[in-house]
Structure formats: C-alpha cells, structure tokens
Amino acid sequence: MLENSIGKYIKELRTAQGLTQKELAEKIFVTNSAISKWERGLGCPEVQTFPLLAAALDTTVEELIQGGPNPAAEDPSEEIVQEKKPSTGLKAKRGKVFFFTASILSTAFFLVIILINTVLNLDSGLLSVLDIVQPLTVAWLAATSIIGFIPWLFFYLMDRCQPAAE
Structure with a gap:
C-alpha cells in the first residue's frame, strides 16, 4: 500500500517535470528498472535514496513518504494550533x-x-x-x-x- 502511493507520486512528479525514468535514475544514481519498480508499487526506494530523490523531483522527503503533499501544510488556515502549556x-x-x-x-x-x-x-x-x-x-x-x-x-x-x- 505504502509503496504504491509513493510510486504513484514519484511517477506524477517525474512526468510533470518531463523526465524519463532513465534521466531520473541517472540523477539519483540508481537503475531505470529501480524507478520502474517503484512506480509500479513493486518496491520502495532505500532510505538513503529519499533525499536525492526529493531533490531531483523538487519536493520534500516527507511528501515522498506520504505519497503526496500534506494538505494541512498547504493551507495554514486549517493548521491546528495547540496551546503551549507551561513545563x-x-x-x-x-x-x-x-x-x-x-x-x-x-x-x-x-x-x-x-x-x-x-x-x-x-x-x-x-x-x-x-x-x-x-x-x-x-x-x-x-x-x-x-x-x-x-x-x-x-x-x-x-x-x-x-x-x-x-
């Protein structure tokens, strides 16, 4: 389930930037078959690959892991503000x-x-x-x-x- 949402988001960002799987693979030092597996939900990037992948796709590691942008982060009016209690x-x-x-x-x-x-x-x-x-x-x-x-x-x-x- 998680691999599928991450893979869909990677594909969405890659195609939006007009990159091929091979071009993205060269940017983050993996094979194009690895990109293909991620996008089909058959695997997930290694932990150390996430920062490179996020930089190549102009996104954050958090958004990659979530499989998309966080809607609460985009709309500050819906942000939950907690009272700071004295410690x-x-x-x-x-x-x-x-x-x-x-x-x-x-x-x-x-x-x-x-x-x-x-x-x-x-x-x-x-x-x-x-x-x-x-x-x-x-x-x-x-x-x-x-x-x-x-x-x-x-x-x-x-x-x-x-x-x-x-």
Whole structure:
C-alpha cells in the first residue's frame, strides 16, 4: 500500500517535470528498472535514496513518504494550533532534586570532617580543627534545614495549587 502511493507520486512528479525514468535514475544514481519498480508499487526506494530523490523531483522527503503533499501544510488556515502549556512540572522536579542533593552532599561533607577530626583527635595546640568546623557544621545544618524548608514549601504549594489537567 505504502509503496504504491509513493510510486504513484514519484511517477506524477517525474512526468510533470518531463523526465524519463532513465534521466531520473541517472540523477539519483540508481537503475531505470529501480524507478520502474517503484512506480509500479513493486518496491520502495532505500532510505538513503529519499533525499536525492526529493531533490531531483523538487519536493520534500516527507511528501515522498506520504505519497503526496500534506494538505494541512498547504493551507495554514486549517493548521491546528495547540496551546503551549507551561513545563513547570519537570523544571520544578529537577530543581527539587538538585537542591536536595546539593544539601545532602554538603551536609555529609561537613559531617565527615567532624567524624574524621573526632576519630583522629587532631588537636594541634590551643585551637583544634573541630573547634572551627563544629560551629560551622551546626550552622550549616540549621541553614540547610531552614532554607530547605522554604523551597519544599514553595514546591508543595505549587503542586497543590496547579489547576487540574483537562
């Protein structure tokens, strides 16, 4: 069925341009018997032949595959226009994943520093690394907890307040 419509369209375009099967075959580097088979619906051009065939017949690959011009493409008044829906859902999920992953990794980093300092007991005089890192870690944990709650609340409310899909 598909070969037949493609073949008819190839023949229609070829004859409209006044080309013989042999002339078309020479333009696209195939035999004239291949053109004959396509036009009779006994075969279909190879995929890599479609661009050459489309160029030789002054058409598009899409029109060749469809077996004729697309009527919707010719008449823009009948073109269906779809409303562009905001893609905030996917972006919001990516934002959530990135934010929470970054928070978890940075918190884990500070906890590992405290653990290493505690295990190795790196006291080097009056001021140990733990004395500096521990307040920073506590502040970081508090900040990520508070700051993490705000985006969570935002995304939660955004998900709840979205209108239902129709």
